[in-house]
Amino acid sequence: MTYTPHGKHLIAGEWVASDDTFTSQPVTGEAMTVSAGGAAEVDRAVKAAEEAFAVYGYTSREDRAKFLDTIADEIDARGEDITRLGTSETGLPEARLQGERGRTCGQLRMFAEHIRKGEYLDRRHDVALPDRAPLPRPDLKMVQRPIGPVGVFGASNFPLAFSTAGGDTASALAAGCPVVVKGHPAHPATGEIVADAIAAAIEKCGMPKGTFSLIQGTSHELGGALVKHPLIKAVGFTGSLGAGRALYDIAASRPEPIPFFGELGSINPVFVMPEALGARGADLGAAWAGSLTMGVGQFCTNPGIVVAPEGAALDAFTEAAQTALADAGQSVMLTEGIAESYRKGVSEVSAAAGVQELVAASCENRNAAPAVYKVSAKDWLANETLSEEVFGPLGIVVTTSGVDEMLDVARSLKGQLTVTLQMDDADTDTAKPFVPVLERKAGRLLVNGFPTGVEVADAMVHGGPYPASTNFGATSVGTLAIRRFTRPVSYQNMPDALLPADLA
Structure with missing residues (x-):
């Protein structure tokens, strides 16, 4: 039976309409009228979660x-x-959404298996030493406990894997925390049908109705109300630096400050070592172009800059990238707002001092084409605008006089989600000084390959120093994500009958 969206909120097991509404903006198909929630809906959902x-x-x-x-x-x-x-609302191809659904369901099942093992609990026990001198030691047991209701913001670029039932929601539920999601207005129907799936699971498993709620809306006030609510104990967010920083500041300024786990984006630099550049520069250029344009560049791990020594080998790299992008054409972006931001970013980069255009972007309405520029390291270092993320298929090749200047670029970097080293075996000694610099800059260091594509695995880190994320000690992907929504509690001389089941 075909699902027909109704545009309502899901609050504690009930589909609820609100007086205020907004109209969706699908790429294809008919727009729908969607309820726009506010502080009243947030209060009802969060109290049910508590x-x-x-x-x-x-x-x-x-x-x-x-x-x-x-x-x-x-x-x-x-x-x-x-x-x-999903394809109607976002313009993403069917294969991409099918793959993303597989990832979403895969991480739910992965978290299920992980909590069955109990490793995330980090259980510790110091047995009592009543005869210890000069002072006895009490019996101490420690375990990770869930923190309470969690607010989650759906992301624009991943309507499944980072939205309604995405990694933040899945990890909070795994930890034992009810979740209230602010759905992203770019894909309200997709968010609604996934919420419907969660509601069905709540019913089948006999979980409390308030375990999950979805509130739709477009206003900043809605997001602010969710972060401000005194019963919300943590927030998961994936989005822009501006929006994320504003919400982070709200979380920090509450009477009871709470952790705000914001993943805010990155330029994901690629450092090409000399031997690799000489041996396979053209192949690397073509591969970079493919990664740069994947998903119309709308990945938070999009490799926005390449840093390499100038010379004939780098010329071969850039020529191969230009050839690969020659017939790229325009593709639809996720929202009109993202397309407008991309056009603005293209304009700012192209107007910067010392920037040379290699591939010209053509952007109309909600469509965008790739843009590639070249600039010297000296000019790149002198202009902070060039080190800021442009969300879309825009790339900058930063040319250096050699390895020393490449290191200067590395040292100047702000926090990143990823940094990549393209290298051959002969580059090992050259690359060694980069590692202690770059591991302080990013959550994930890659050798060869490109960062687009984030494996959902135990050892994955999707986060990094600010501004890549607001909490450098956390990840939004992988089983370590569950720990964001727990806190350690120590039990001293506690009778077994009073201990949590995970300790008894």
């Missing part, structure tokens, strides 16, 4: 694991409708 926490926060790991598995099953059961609605 009530649910008294039960959900004390469920067994096995029950929560079954719940996560059931959510994945319910999303898969709606797969065709999710793809249909």
Whole structure:
């Protein structure tokens, strides 16, 4: 049966309309009228989440694991409708959305298996030493406990994997925390059908109704109300630096400050070592062009700059990139606002001192084509604008006089999600001085390959020093993400009957 969106909020198991509305802006198909929530809807949802926490926060790991598995099953059961609605709203191809649905369900099932093992609990026990001199030691047990209701902001560029049932929601639910999601207005129908899947899983698993809510809306006031609510204990966010920083400041200025786990983007520099550049510069240029334009450049791991020594080998790199992009043409972007921001970024970069245009962008309405520029390291270092993220298929080749100037660029970097070293075996000694510099700059260091594509795995880190993210000690991808929504509690001389089930 085909799913027909109704444009309502899901609050504690009920589909609720509100007086205020907004109109969706799909790439194809008919627009829909969607309820626009505010502080009243947030208050109702968060209070229901707090009530649910008294039960959900004390469920067994096995029950929560079954719940996560059931959510994945319910999303898969709606797969065709999710793809249909997602392609209509975002313009993303069917194959991309099918792959993203697989990733979304895969991480739900991965978190389920992880919490079954219990490793994330970091359980510790110091047995009592009553005869120790000069002072006895009490019995001490420690375990990670869920923190309470969590607010999550859906992302524009991943309507499934970083939105309604994405990594933030999945990791919070795995930890034992109810979730209130602010849906992204770029894909309200997609958010709604995924919320419908979660509601079905709540019903099948007998979880409290307030375990999950979805509130739709476009206003800054809605997001602010979610972060400000005194019962929200942490926030997960994926989006722009400007919006993320504004919400981070709200979280920090509350009477009770709370952690704000914001993933804010990155330029993801690629450093090409001399031997690799000489041996396979043309191949690297073509491969970089492919990564740069993947998803119309709308990945937070898009490799926005390349840093390499000037000379014939770099010329071969840039020529191959230009050839690969010659027939790229325009592609639709996720929203009109993103397209406008991309046009602005192209304009600012192209007007900067010392910048040479290699591939000219053509951008009309919601469409965009790739743009590539070349600039010396000296001019790049002198202009902070060139080190800021342009969300879209824009790349800058930074030419250097040699390895020493490449290191100068590395030292100047702000926090990044990723940094890549393109190198051959003969570059090992040359690359060694880069590692201690770059590991302080990024959450993930790559050798060869390109950073687009984030493996959902135990050892993955998707985060980094500010401004890549607002919390350098956390990741929004991988099983370590669960720890964001727990806190350690120590129990001293506690009878087993009073201990959490995970310690008893």
